Amino acid sequence: MVSLAPWRSSLSHALHRNRKPFARYFQLATIGMDGIPANRTVVFRGFVDGTNQIKIITDSRSQKYDQIRTRSHGEICWYFTDTREQFRIAGKLILVDKDTPTDDDFKLLRDRTWQDLSESARLQFIWPNPGKKRNPNDDFTVDPPNPNQPVDNFCLLILNPLKVDHLQLRGNPQNRYLYECDEFNNWSVVEVNP
């Protein structure tokens, strides 16, 4: 079991003090198929138990799925509006999809993540293809999918953090800490100028 990184207590604290539902939204940057940056809001689905890995979900029909298959680096920018602090979390992304071997621990986690979703979240995975031209005849009022068995295009996305930049805008001057993970999975921290 990996020990929790030193930035985890600051992040827990921020989550505790920012309790609006949108405090669990953050922006994930990846690199598009054309090599230019892509950026979108996604929902924090918690950490993989006993690790520093961040859970997100996505649809294998989405652009980010193809982007991440091609280039696995990503950076989360997570701004907390109440406490006015930002966490930039950079790392590598792991896609856990229908083709992940069943003996992979993440495959079971994909099932559990699907089961834990709300029905409205699950419904989006059986809606018409996201990002394609909308057809007024397309049916969005479909029956909910099986809550126990993920649909094929449901994908668990895991960010394995390697670098965390924590900026607190409150305070004069502001406070900023840079955390880095070495090859032995040890985290170091240095206080830097805001």
Add this chain to the structure above:
Amino acid sequence: MVSLAPWRSSLSHALHRNRKPFARYFQLATIGMDGIPANRTVVFRGFVDGTNQIKIITDSRSQKYDQIRTRSHGEICWYFTDTREQFRIAGKLILVDKDTPTDDDFKLLRDRTWQDLSESARLQFIWPNPGKKRNPNDDFTVDPPNPNQPVDNFCLLILNPLKVDHLQLRGNPQNRYLYECDEFNNWSVVEVNP
């Protein structure tokens, strides 16, 4: 004079309906010097008059300055918490710094943007080098810089939008529109699946 793009009215509407100060914060993704994505919160400073160009400011000592000099593409992700809608604005970034020729219209705009900043915003540009190791002896209690004349490291950053993806989470199903700009600066729009 460029006519205003069709997504501008939706964005104005969102800005009008989301009046908290943080509604003017968005996340800007660029590509790092190492080729991996970078993502941070920046402040919307309005549009360049009569255009669709978005004003941001930065410090030439920051990482994004070097990143943008090397690769000028960026994507803004702007999520409005009250109305639950997202604008993804992709385009090319233009740096307007001390070396921009004085006969360039943007150079004058750099001066005006500096003059319009609050004193606390201006102060950050004379603080010790951002991102460098903090030295407890460093002085952050400096006298404010000249409000009329930008300091050398002050940089105006302009995003010239080429593509806008507008997602409204309210509504069942959600609504999503994709705007694109052609080489003649004409915008088209298509409704796509959320």
